Amino acid sequence: MDTRDTVFIALFAAIVAALAVFPPITLPVIAVPITAQSLGVMLAGGVLGARRGALALVLFLGLVAIGLPLLPGGRGGFGVFLGPTGGFLLGWIVAAFVIGDLTERFWTRLNFAVAFAICFVGGVVVLYAIGVPWVAAVADIPLGTALTGSLPFVPGDLVKCAIAAGVIVMAKRSYPIIAQR
Amino acid sequence: MIRLRDVHVEKDGVPILRGIDLDLTQHRIGIIGRNGSGKSTLARLLNGIETPTRGTVELDGACDRKALRRAVGFVFQNPDNQIVYPIVEEDLAFGLKNLGLPKAEIAARIDAVLERFALTPLRTCLTHQLSGGEKQMIALAGVLVMDPRMIVLDEPTTLLDLWNKRAFMAAIDALAHRVVVVSHDLDLLRGFDRVVHVEDGAIVGDGSAGAVIDDYIARSQC
Amino acid sequence: MLTDLHVPGDSPLHRVRPLAKILGLMGLCTGVFLVDAGWLVGALGAVVLAGYALAGLAARHAWAALRPALWVLAAIFAAQVWIAGPAAAGFVVGRFGVLILAAALVTLTTRSSELVDGILAALHFAPRWVPKRRIALAISLCLRFIPLVRSVLAEIRQAQQARGLDRNLSAVLVPLVVRTLKTADEVAEAIYARSFD
Numbered sequence: 102m103d104t105r106d107t108v109f110i111a112l113f114a115a116i117v118a119a120l121a122v123f124p125p126i127t128l129p130v131i132a133v134p135i136t137a138q139s140l141g142v143m144l145a146g147g148v149l150g151a152r153r154g155a156l157a158l159v160l161f162l163g164l165v166a167i168g169l170p171l172l173p174g175g176r177g178g179f180g181v182f183l184g185p186t187g188g189f190l191l192g193w194i195v196a197a198f199v200i201g202d203l204t205e206r207f208w209t210r211l212n213f214a215v216a217f218a219i220c221f222v223g224g225v226v227v228l229y230a231i232g233v234p235w236v237a238a239v240a241d242i243p244l245g246t247a248l249t250g251s252l253p254f255v256p257g258d259l260v261k262c263a264i265a266a267g268v269i270v271m272a273k274r275s276y277p278i279i280a281q282r
Numbered sequence: 283m284i285r286l287r288d289v290h291v292e293k294d295g296v297p298i299l300r301g302i303d304l305d306l307t308q309h310r311i312g313i314i315g316r317n318g319s320g321k322s323t324l325a326r327l328l329n330g331i332e333t334p335t336r337g338t339v340e341l342d343g344a345c346d347r348k349a350l351r352r353a354v355g356f357v358f359q360n361p362d363n364q365i366v367y368p369i370v371e372e373d374l375a376f377g378l379k380n381l382g383l384p385k386a387e388i389a390a391r392i393d394a395v396l397e398r399f400a401l402t403p404l405r406t407c408l409t410h411q412l413s414g415g416e417k418q419m420i421a422l423a424g425v426l427v428m429d430p431r432m433i434v435l436d437e438p439t440t441l442l443d444l445w446n447k448r449a450f451m452a453a454i455d456a457l458a459h460r461v462v463v464v465s466h467d468l469d470l471l472r473g474f475d476r477v478v479h480v481e482d483g484a485i486v487g488d489g490s491a492g493a494v495i496d497d498y499i500a501r502s503q504c
Numbered sequence: 505m506l507t508d509l510h511v512p513g514d515s516p517l518h519r520v521r522p523l524a525k526i527l528g529l530m531g532l533c534t535g536v537f538l539v540d541a542g543w544l545v546g547a548l549g550a551v552v553l554a555g556y557a558l559a560g561l562a563a564r565h566a567w568a569a570l571r572p573a574l575w576v577l578a579a580i581f582a583a584q585v586w587i588a589g590p591a592a593a594g595f596v597v598g599r600f601g602v603l604i605l606a607a608a609l610v611t612l613t614t615r616s617s618e619l620v621d622g623i624l625a626a627l628h629f630a631p632r633w634v635p636k637r638r639i640a641l642a643i644s645l646c647l648r649f650i651p652l653v654r655s656v657l658a659e660i661r662q663a664q665q666a667r668g669l670d671r672n673l674s675a676v677l678v679p680l681v682v683r684t685l686k687t688a689d690e691v692a693e694a695i696y697a698r699s700f701d
Contacts, residue, residue: 107645111645112645112684112687116681116684167508169509176572183600250583376698380698
């Protein structure tokens with residue numbers, strides 16, 4: 102862990118924060134709007150790798166917790182973690198770590214398809230595996246109901262995986278960070 | 283005094299500098315060269331940001347990267363990448379805290395440097411709200427507050443307008459420190475004691491400002 | 505510093521030390537989940553609302569805190585009515601309401617800079633293996649660079665707008681990420697040049 106890593110972590114946390122101002126995009130077929138911020142989670146892992154990516158999210162969520170309005174719509178403060186979807190926010194840390202870890206493992210073979218699969222595993226499977234049981238537990242509803250309630254977001258998440266995969270592959274080609282370790 | 287002996291720098295197997303020998307004794311030294319000539323790398327060797335692949339960078343006859351960094355301050359082209367703290371006085375204190383100085387001494391030094399450049403009103407301002415000229419002055423102040431013996435500036439005026447450029451260079455001219463400036467702005471270097479011309483990783487011209495700059499212009503025209 | 509969600513004021517709640525407020529919030533949080541009782545949620549809800557009045561906050565502040573969670577809460581309410589009946593549904597959703605309002609009360613009456621200072625002060629007492637100076641540097645750097653990354657993002661979107669690509673996320677994200685990585689490398693150099701190891 103050197104100064105360069107510290108700077109990467111801080112600046113990527115700043116990217117995730119800046120993405121909150123990107124207006125949500127509503128796709129024609131699915132009605133659920135896509136927010137750009139959770140793309141930042143996939144990018145943090147896929148561009149910085151497991152440790153630095155996860156720490157960037159720890160830093161970002163720490164700043165949210167102390168009351169900076171860095172989530173879309175200017176939300177922030179402890180309340181966002183205590184609401185029913187707090188698990189998804191904390192899950193971002195694990196998602197970034199898993200995406201980063203897989204990206205490091207498959208680094209030499211990384212192409213769009215591999216990056217897409219990695220983003221899907223970390224950003225959808227792992228994230229939902231944390232967020233959905235969390236909702237079920239704190240809201241006292243069966244797991245199946247919580248899962249059904251979360252399913253409408255999956256198509257939007259798949260679109261995000263595709264966008265993130267493209268950006269991760271491009272960033273690898275033009276400014277590789279993970280290989281330089 | 284800083285002396286480079288047969289310095290080679292390679293990055294990813296590509297030679298950037300090839301056998302540089304240089305004694306920096308003059309008060310005002312300019313470095314010129316085309317984009318990609320290796321002049322920025324040369325500047326970065328002078329305070330230890332870069333290290334030679336082969337050869338040595340000596341300060342008063344000794345090779346000590348840490349001492350070099352203490353003795354030589356560095357001002358970058360883009361002050362946005364040099365200012366690391368949200369508030370002006372916090373940023374000026376950053377380098378001093380790294381030296382482990384006591385609080386009273388840090389405050390005194392910040393007062394002195396702000397006063398010197400008439401920047402005192404900016405003391406508690408947010409750094410991202412400063413103008414480009416103010417930012418570059420704060421970046422310079424952040425280097426001077428460390429009390430270096432020599433200052434290296436890498437294209438310090440490229441992002442400044444004519445007015446800010448003049449003001450900035452006037453501040454540089456007033457310094458008692460030894461100064462090395464890397465620049466594409468030849469007029470800036472005309473009054474310097476010595477200019478070094480770097481091309482393709484080697485020194486191709488070295489001497490009085492007038493002669494080296496005229497030769498540089500002549501080469502660009504053929 | 506960036507603007508935070510703090511609403512200035514001089515109430516007792518504004519003056520209580522941030523640490524005490526956070527501990528209180530943690531206690532409340534644990535309490536409502538440990539004691540599964542409707543009367544406790546009701547009582548704490550009344551206490552939290554009294555806190556809003558005491559801090560001189562308006563109803564719109566409370567509403568703004570609840571609004572983003574509204575859809576999810578409505579869905580949970582519906583699921584609960586179906587599973588366990590309206591009483592249980594009211595209890596579960598009421599519990600969320602109390603928690604969110606209590607957390608927002610802490611956020612609204614505390615400056616972010618107080619909390620940053622608190623974290624930095626706490627780091628002072630952290631054990632040796634904690635990289636305190638790095639953590640402090642990372643927090644400051646992030647606060648310093650959020651406005652810069654925002655303006656870079658706006659600049660890139662304008663540039664892509666000229667090409668009709670401003671709604672294309674990839675066309676915006678690739679330059680944003682690459683430029684930020686480059687900036688990071690230069691910032692790391694500058695930090696090194698300023699005697700930070």
